[in-house]
Amino acid sequence: xxxxxxxWAYVILMMAITASTIGKAIxxxxxxxVIPLGLxxxxxxxxxxxxxxxxxxxxxxxxxxxxxxxxx
Numbered sequence: 218x219x220x221x222x223x224x225w226a227y228v229i230l231m232m233a234i235t236a237s238t239i240g241k242a243i244x245x246x247x248x249x250x251v252i253p254l255g256l257x258x259x260x261x262x263x264x265x266x267x268x269x270x271x272x273x274x275x276x277x278x279x280x281x282x283x284x285x286x287x288x289x
Contacts, residue, residue, distance in 0.1 A: 218261050222254055 229250040236242040 222257055225257075226250060226254060 233242040233245045
């Protein structure tokens with residue numbers, strides 16, 4: 218996954234370097250580089266975020282025990 222993002226960033230950087238004006242270079246970097254790479258990272262990072270958000274049973278049980286001891 219990361220090799221695709223690195224390759225895309227390299228191509229877009231080369232396109233921005235060869236742009237005729239600074240404005241075009243910045244537009245290329247933002248619209249063809251930052252936004253698509255951010256979207257790519259968000260979509261392909263979803264399984265990792267989902268696995269981090271779901272607590273396992275051991276964590277839930279220990280949290281319940283802590284809550285009961287704190288209520289006393």
